[in-house]
Structure formats: C-alpha cells, structure tokens
Amino acid sequence: xxxxxxxxxLDETLKxxxxxxxxxxxxxxxxxxxxxxxxxxxxxxxxxxxxxKAVDAVSxxxxxxxxxxxxxxxxxxxxxxxxxxxxxxxxxxxxSFKVETDEASTENKRGQINIxxxxxxx
Numbered sequence: 001x002x003x004x005x006x007x008x009x010l011d012e013t014l015k016x017x018x019x020x021x022x023x024x025x026x027x028x029x030x031x032x033x034x035x036x037x038x039x040x041x042x043x044x045x046x047x048x049x050x051x052x053k054a055v056d057a058v059s060x061x062x063x064x065x066x067x068x069x070x071x072x073x074x075x076x077x078x079x080x081x082x083x084x085x086x087x088x089x090x091x092x093x094x095x096s097f098k099v100e101t102d103e104a105s106t107e108n109k110r111g112q113i114n115i116x117x118x119x120x121x122x
Contacts, residue, residue, distance in 0.1 A: 024063065031066040032058045038073050041094035067113045075099050075106045 036054040040047060058066065074097070085092065101109075 028063050028066060031063075031070050032061075035066065035069055035073060037095075037097075038070075039096040041092070041096075043090040043092055045090060047093055071106070071109055071113060075101060075109055 032055070035058050036051065040051055040054070042050040058069070061069065
C-alpha cells in the first residue's frame with residue numbers, strides 16, 4: 001500500500017469510529033431522557049424539583065448502568081402506583097410508563113444488554 005492509500009484507509013476508519021461514538025452518545029442521551037421521565041410524581045409544586053432530581057440521578061451514569069436502569073425500571077412488571085398522600089391539600093400528580101412483556105422477553109433483553117455493554121460498565 002502506498003502512503004496515500006494508508007492515509008485514505010485511516011481517514012475512513014476514523015470517520016466510522018466517529019459515527020459510532022456519535023451514535024452511542026445519542027443512545028445515552030435518549031436513555032437519560034426516558035429514564036428521567038419514566039416515573040414522576042408529587043404535588044404540583046414539587047413536580048419540577050422531583051424531575052430535576054431524576055435528571056441529576058442519571059446525569060453521570062455510564063452507558064451500562066443506564067441500560068440496566070432502563071431495563072429494570074421500564075421493562076418491569078406493571079404494578080400499581082402508590083396512592084397520593086391523604087394529608088395533601090395540593091393536587092397530586094403521578095406519571096409513569098412501562099413496556100409490558102413476558103419474562104422471557106425481559107430476560108432476552110438483559111442478555112442482549114450484557115453482550116453489548118463492556119464488562120467494566122456492568
């Protein structure tokens with residue numbers, strides 16, 4: 001290979017690596033968004049601060065932890081949300097979303113995640 005061919009191959013490799021890095025950054029941002037909105041509750045005056053706490057909780061997590069958190073919180077069994085506190089004088093707001101699947105599908109997702117995430121982030 002000539003020097004020009006080597007440089008061309010190197011440039012192409014770096015472009016592909018850059019695209020992969022951007023793709024993983026987008027995935028990370030989407031997971032942080034979905035996790036922070038997956039369960040919100042509180043009085044009308046608390047809701048904004050509760051969401052900010054949820055955003056802060058995921059802001060520094062690694063990709064592996066985000067994926068585990070997502071599977072654990074969103075791909076979990078549907079359960080009844082806690083009732084609003086009886087002593088509140090303000091309106092109680094609660095929102096959550098879950099993906100309803102059978103146990104085999106959830107375990108399949110966990111297996112796929114373990115393959116995709118490096119051992120250091122598990």
